[in-house]
Amino acid sequence: MPKANPRGPNPIDVHVGARIRLRRQLVKMSQEKLGDELGVTFQQVQKYERGANRVGASRLYRLSRVLDVPVQFFFEGLGEKSAATGMAEGDQTPVVYDFIQSADGVSLAEAFSRIQDSKVRRRVLELVRTLASEADEGALAH
Incomplete structure (x- = not known):
């Protein structure tokens, strides 16, 4: 297993930053507004995220x-x-971070979290898994 780059970001800091970004986007707050609330620049907020x-x-x-x-x-x-x-081992963390960093990912997470009925949430998840499987099968066929 390759060692983490000692000069690169710490994986825990990356995780915390992704969670900051996710929450900031879910509450529809700009980096500038968050920076103002914290007393830092929006560039500093970017570095945290x-x-x-x-x-x-x-x-x-x-x-x-x-x-x-x-x-x-x-x-x-x-x-x-x-x-x-x-x-x-087999960690999906990079996929999750990419998803959280995307506008579609944030929008999907926000909409999904508003679904109160757990049966409906499960059906949506099954639908997404089915669509992903069909897309994978279609890619293999070509």
């Missing part, structure tokens, strides 16, 4: 208040194995 700059404890606490989530929100989805090594 990319994981290029580590978010200190006091700033993470402030982020949780501004974005109206518990501090634990920023660490959700971070498994023990991925925290220790950067990535778990």
Whole structure:
């Protein structure tokens, strides 16, 4: 397994940054507005969201208040194995980060989270899995 680049962003910082971005987009807040609330520039917010700059404890606490989530929100989805090594075996983390970073991903997550009925959510998930499987089969046929 390749070692993480010591000069690159820490995987945990990248995860926290992705969660900051997700929540900011879900509450429809600009990077500039978030920066104003935190007393930093929007460029600093960008660096936090990319994981290029580590978010200190006091700033993470402030982020949780501004974005109206518990501090634990920023660490959700971070498994023990991925925290220790950067990535778990067969980890889908890069796919999830790419999804969270996309406008479509945020819109889909936002709309999906508004569905209250768990049976409907399961049906939507089954539909998406079926469409993905059909797309995979179609790609193989060509």
